[in-house]
Amino acid sequence: MPRSLVLLLALAMLAPSSAFAQTPARKAIRDACAADFQKHCQGIQPGGGRLAACFKEKQATFSADCVATLQIAKTQRRSN
Template identity: 65%
Template sequence: MSRSLALAFAGLLLPATAFAQAPDRAAIRKACAADFQANCPGIKPGGGRLAACLKEKRASFSEACLTTLQQARAQRPGG
């Protein structure tokens, strides 16, 4: 479950082509899986639900996760 949450959130940050090729996918999963599992239990991916959970509970997410997500966003085209 934690892997699918992290992958789903990574998909929100990266366009489909970049996500398929992104080396950051593993980094996002490693840095954020526990955070999403702890802070967003039971949230199903899709419809912006994970992004909303992150926005609402951002203060509870680790610096490692937030930094990794920020770096992934900066690497995407137009990011």
């Protein structure tokens, strides 16, 4: 799965708004999570909450850095 697709999927899971997709959090998520999504959610088609479900189901197998980055981004999104 291409790295850019993994990033888009992760962003879709966190925030469907295009405004969020243009923030520095985008790079942080890509850097922290691309390998995890490629490894643990390979073949998952985006949309319909499938990527979020994959993350939720396999969160324990994701790196601590990825999980923390996603939590920070989610918290920042909620405070905006």
